[in-house]
Amino acid sequence: MKLSRYEQESILNCNAGEQTATLYTRDKAVMRKLDTLVADFPDIYKLTGQDEVSKTYSFPKSYVSYRKPRAVSTEQRERAMQMMIANSRAKGD
Template identity: 50%
Template sequence: MSRLTKIEQETVINFNAGEEEAVVYTRDKAVIRKLDSLVTEFPEAYRCIKATDIDKTYSMPKQYVSYRKPRRITQERRDQIRTQMENINNSRK
């Protein structure tokens, strides 16, 4: 695989109301690894439909594309998590 800049490592998801499948085109190695593992684990749902040395194109049911609300954490909970992580990191020293 050629060396791509961060800007060139794009992922494009394309689907419309008239079709049941979504098409994912990506040049991002992390996304390729994730989708390749899904293709291996769930070949009935995820398919690699085209591959070159720098990109891959996948097909999947469009219902598998999801939108999520951002997680809301109170400042109190952030402080708790920060303290826990500090304790974990200090115990490793």
Template identity: 60%
Template sequence: MKLSKYEQETIINFNVAESDAVVFTRDKAVIRKLDALVTEFPEVYKCIGETDIDKTYSMPKQYVSYRKPRRISVERREQIKKQMSQINCKRNS
């Protein structure tokens, strides 16, 4: 079944009283990432339900993170741009 981009949602649910978070997703990319984590770390990540269009996972809520956006100065951005240009020139030579 083909889902619209709007229908390809991911919902993360947890509360203060419990130690685990529940992740419900219909996004194929998120499913692939979480399936890989379930395979690599089965004692931590668990697939607790699935249908033909979605999956539900359980994981410790401490692995849900919030991050600040990375800030790069204009000078640093120019340095990175020059470095990448040099790397690409070496590859093309």
């Protein structure tokens, strides 16, 4: 079944009373990432349900992360660009 981009949602549910977070998703990219985590870390990440268009996962709430945006200065951006150009030239691209 083909879903629109709008329908490819992910819903994270966690509360203060439990140590487990639940993630419901219809996004194939998120499913691939979580399926890899389930395969690599079965004692931490669990697939708790699925149907033809969605999957539900559970994992420790402490694995949910909120981060501030990374601030990159103009100087850092320029240095990174120069490194990429140098690497590209070294590979012969």
